[in-house]
Amino acid sequence: MSGVVQSVTSAVSTAMSDAKTKDMQRNIVDPANTERKGQNLDYGPYISDTDNWLKLSDGTNAGPSLLEDQVAREKIMRFDHERIPERVVHARGAGAHGVFRVYDDRASKYTYAPVLTDPSRETPTFVRFSTVQGSRGSADTVRDVRGFATKFYTQEGNWDIVGNNIPVFFIQDAIKFPDFVHAVKPEPHNEVPQGQSAHNNFWDFVGLQPESAHMVMWAMSDRAIPRSLRTMQGFGVNTYTLLNAKGERFFVKFHWTPELGVHSLVWDEALKIAGQDPDFHRKDLEEAINNGVYPKWKFGIQVIPEVNEHDFEFDILDATKLWPEELVPIEYIGEMTLNRVVDEYFPEVEQVAFCTSHIVPGIGFSDDPLLQGRNFSYFDTQLSRLGVNWQELPINRPVCPVLNNHRDGAMRHKITKGQINYWPNRKGTLPPVPVKDGGYAEFAQKVEGIKQRVRGAKFQEHYNQAQLFYNSLAPHEKAHLISAISFELSHCDDPVVYHSYTKILSNIDFDLAKQVAINVGGTIPEAPARPNHGKKDGTLSQTHYIPLEPTIKSRRIAILVADGFNGSEVLAMRAALKVGMATTWLIGPRRGKVYPTGQKVGEGQGMTADHHFEGQRSTLFDALIIPSGAEHVQKLAANGRAVHWVREAFGHCKLIGAVSEAVTFISETVSLPGVQFQSVPGSDSVVSSYGVVTSGAYDITNAATEPFKIAKGE
Ligand code: HDD
DSSP states (O other), rough: HHHHOOOOOOOOTSSOOTTTHHHHHHTTOOTTTTOOOSOBBBTOOOSSSSSSSSEEEEEEEOOOOOTOOHHHHHHHHHHTEEEEEOOSSSSSSEEEEEEEESSSSSSGTOOHHHHHHOOTTOOOEEEEEEESSSSTOOOTTSSSSSEEEEEETTEEEEEEEEESSSSSSOOSGGGGHHHHHHHHHHTTTTEEEEEEEOOOHHHHHHOGGGGGGHHHHHTSGGGGGOOOOOGOOOOSSOOOOEOTTTTEEEEEEEEEEETOOOOOHHHHHHHHHHHHOOOOHHHHHHHHTTTTTEEEEEEEEEEEEEGGGGOSSSHHHHHHHOOOOOOOEEEEEEEEEOOOOOOHHHHHHHTTOTTTTTOOTTTEOOHHHHHHHHHHHHHHHHHHHHHHHGGSSSSSSOSSSSOOOOOOTTOOOOOOOOSSSSSTTTTTOOOOOOGGGOOOOOOOOOOOOOOOOOGGGGGGOSSSHHHHHHHHOOOHHHHHHHHHHHHHHHHHOOOHHHHHHHHHOOOOHHHHHHHHHHTTTTTOSSSSSSSSOOOOOOGGGGGGOOOSSSOTTTOOOEEEEOOBBBBHHHHHHHHHHHTTTTEEEEEEESSSSBBTSEEEEEEEOOEEESTTTTOOGGOOOOOEOOOOOOOHHHHTTHHHHHHHHHHHHTTTTTEEEEHHHHHHHHIIIOTTTTTOOOOOEEEOEEESSSEEEESSSOOHHHHHTSSSOSOOOO
């Protein structure tokens, strides 16, 4: 097998991080940079009029339109066919380009795949994030699992990790997928609901399918309402294998851990944003990349040598189970940075097609029954979405040359020269490549068994890890989870459903089951269906994933003003926050000019408010600052929407900064429940509880170099 390593790595040239960018450029058209004088028809000629259908007219009366008008017919025909079938799941998505690099060659003890072992390589990647249930036009912030699909354009071909932001799945065997998806998707008789699982059929299904209990806990946790696509973990979910140069095989799970930590919205925010800005997540991704705050994830692997496959109380090939980190630690071997937004949505994000079966030498499958079925399904679904030649589309084609004897089919782009399109042939054209020269090597796995429809013995246990997850949550996370299940079950109007789900919950935690049953009017269990084992794993709570260095990078900070605010203070704050790579947004009584102290309204230079109080709500920001200025504070206090802005931000646990007169505005007018203000002896500062940071005066002298300090609480 060492020959394989040598030949594979020797084929590796220097870093090719821009290989995919260059490849895509072959298809990029830039209307701002063309020698063409203007619009032309698809077959070439210029169009002289694109607004009037050719008619038989005397100039006064319109007259009949003529079918001979190729300009009109081409325009309408192209429009009629703009849509392709949307993905049956994960229809709504956002994507970006990036690069992947390993830190060193430490993974070579597990694999000979250069993408995972060669630190001199920078592999181009494309990531598509998605929600699962809703259709293409649904909102971004709905409660749902998020897809996290990564395409690595390696020099050996494309490798896809088609993962989620949750490490486990609803079902164990792929044959159940159509049932699960039918149950979660809008109900067939009325196509309700859109973008959520809060309906009878979903809860009916999961109530009768206990293997989904673990995943349901995750889906009802804060993981399913992420603050940003950039602050989610990613998981390959399925068990793959790695093959090393000695021919040894290892089971592996893939992990993405975000640099900025794992953060979620609160449910009330998620609900409101779904209406206020349904594109919140895709815009956030674009905004961060355009501002140079490139989303970054560490890439980790959990590895189990083949000989240890059966050492665990769960089956390591069961996708409803995770591998607890205390048993199998994550080894971080590399990182991915997303650094380029797409040029055009449809050809890139809509046409990208992932396949779990797309792996490169050094990586293999396992007998994970969910993965085995997925390998068929993705490859198959692309045929109905994109047609047989989908792998030739710019976003899907590999950066390495592709040559074989596949031919023809609808929309074939490639033109292959020569007389030969079969093997073997008299000229020896395009022979298969032996393993020693880099050909893909399947692992020589010994298999024996009886043909039968079964699942492994350990696949029968469904609750241990659901308990582990629930036990590991922080108290506020548990409270959120209980509210989430209660919200969903409250939307079900068939009592059978909430009775059956309460039973499932009493297998996980008695108090959880009782609380939910009380909330939704379910049957309150008298005794737990099984004892809670009480074990915990700190890595399962998202509070475990905070950034190593506290940072305000990419945070959206609203500065709330009315006319008569302290202008130099605002300028200084903005400069300081910019140093910290946060973005600031001036929110005023109207969009456009607002006037600081010393300038008359309607006169003077003013400053530009980015939005007015109604136009953007507190939900769309991470923190809020109210500068000083007696007049502006008086006006804010008289404006119900401005007062609501602050109350709502407080209710969503946002940090609130207030300076001088604004402190009184907060303490007296807004009167936040539970917030106590106390003067600091010997200074003009006032401190308060619950993340409200106030100051007697803001020192603007060093502001440009010293970021405004926004501390959590005091
Ligand atoms: Fe799937 C899309 C993730 C199980 C069948 N899936 C899809 C996407 C993601 C996942 C992220 C969107 C890809 C994109 O952005 O284009 N799916 C998962 C995960 C699973 C999983 C993490 C469990 C480990 N999926 C799964 C099963 C089946 C499918 C068991 C079928 C047997 N999934 C599909 C699909 C989709 C898809 C129908 C729709 C569009 C597509 O594939 O390209 O084939």
